[in-house]
Amino acid sequence: MPTLSRLFICGVLLALLCGCSSESVSNDGGNQSANSLSHEETSQVIVETQWPEEVSSVAWLVRNSSAVIRGTVTGISDPFEATDVMGQLIVCHDVEIAVSNSIKGSHRRGETVTVRVRGGSFEGFTYVDDDQPVFTIGEDVLVMLAQNEWGGYGVTGAFSGKFHMENEVARRDDARVPTEMRGVGIGLIEAEAHRE
C-alpha cells in the first residue's frame, strides 16, 4: 500500500531526525524500564488485558473517544516495529479508513483516517494481542478513536470500540461483549455523541 508505506518511511525518518526514542515516547526521563523486552530476549510477546465492564457500553466508548467515525477500510499496512508506551518493542499495523460519516470529532466525509492496531509479526518477532480489533479491506466500520502513544489514533477499548456496520446497525460479534450490546443502532451512537 504505497500511501501507508510512504507514511511509515516518513515517520521513521522523522523519528531519526528528531532523535525520538522509546524513552522519549514513554516519557520516562531517559531511562528504559528494566522490565522492557527486546528481540534479543524473545521472539514472541503475548498480551493479556483486564478491561473494565464499562468499556462495552456505547456511552463510555463515546465519552472516552476524541473521534467517532464511520467509514470504509481502504488499506491495511504490512506489520512494522514500533515502541509502545512502556518503551517496549512491539509490532503494529496501520489501518486506513475513508470517512463516510463523522459522528464525533473534526474529521470530514471523504477524509482518510489512520488507526494504529497493535499486533502482528515482523522479522521473526510476533506480538500477540487478541484484544485488538481486526479489520478487513472494504469493510464498512464504525470506530471509537482515542489518541495513542504515538500521537495518532488507536481504538478506544480495543475490540469493544470497533463495530462492523450492517445497514444502520453497528455490530460487535465478539463473545466478550454482552449479547444484548452486540448490535447497536447508529442513531443511538449519534445520540450519545450529540449529548456531549
Added chain:
Amino acid sequence: MIASYPNVYQYEGVCWVLDAGSPLATQNLYRFYNRTNGTHFYTASESEKASVIAYQAATYQYEGPVYKVTLAPVGGELTVYRFYYIPIGSHFYTSSAEERDRIIANYSNVYVYDGPAFYVPTPESSFGYSGMRWPGTSTYWSLDNVSPVPVAWIPAIEASAATWSSSGSRFRFIRNESIGDQTGCTVASKYMGPTYGIGTSFTTPGSQMTKVYTVLNTYYALGVTYDVQNLMTHEFGHWLRLIDLNASWDTEKTMYGWGAAGETKKRSLHPADSGGIKYIYGQ
C-alpha cells in the same frame, strides 16, 4: 429411553455438564453393559476396567469409553459417588452429597457405598491454562523502578501475591527487588489512555517462562474506583499462565476477564482458580 421405556425409566433431568475442554478431562470413563440386569456400569479406573474385562466378561459387556473425566481433582470438580445395589447387583451413581448421605443413612442394608468413582470437570470448575509455566515452583517479582506504582498500592499488590502463594499449591511468589526485574515478574503503573485496559500483562512465552510484566493503567481511577488488590490478584493469575475466562458461568472467578468498579471479589480465589494453579504446579 424416554419414548421407549417410560414404564421402566423415569427421566430425572441433567445430572452434570462436563467441560470437555478442561485440561483435567484426561481420563476415559468406560461403560459396561450388565447382561444380567440390563443396567450399565461405569468406571474411570484402568485397573478396574481391566479386571472386569478379564474376570467378569460373562456378566459385563465392555462398550468402550464414553467421555473423559478426572481421577485427580484440584478443586471445584463434581464428585460422582458410586453405590452397589445388592438386590439385583447393579450400580447407582450420584453427584449429590446430600443424596449420598441420605442413602448411607437410610438404605445401607441394600446399597453398599463404594466411595467417589470419578470427578467431573464442569464449566463452573473450569480454568484456562496457556500450557506454559515457570521452571520450578516459585518465581521472583518486583516493582518497576522507572514507572513505579504509588507506594499506597504496595500492600495491596503484596496481598495479591500472597493469595496465590497460599492457595494450596506448591507455587510461591517471592518478592525480590534485585532479581525480579531481570527474571520473573514486575509491576508498573503508567498513563496509557483508553486504548489500553485497566491492567495489561506482557508475557514472553515458551515452555519455560522467564519474564512477565504488568502495567496498571492510571487512565482509570485505580485505588479509588478500581480496587488494586482485586485487579492485581487477576494479573498474578496471568503471571502463573492462567488465561482470561469470559463465559457467563465464570463471573465469580478471579480469572474472569472483565473488571468492575468497586469490585473486590477477585481478591479471593474461586475453587476453579486455585484448581488451576494446583493443576499447573502441583499441590
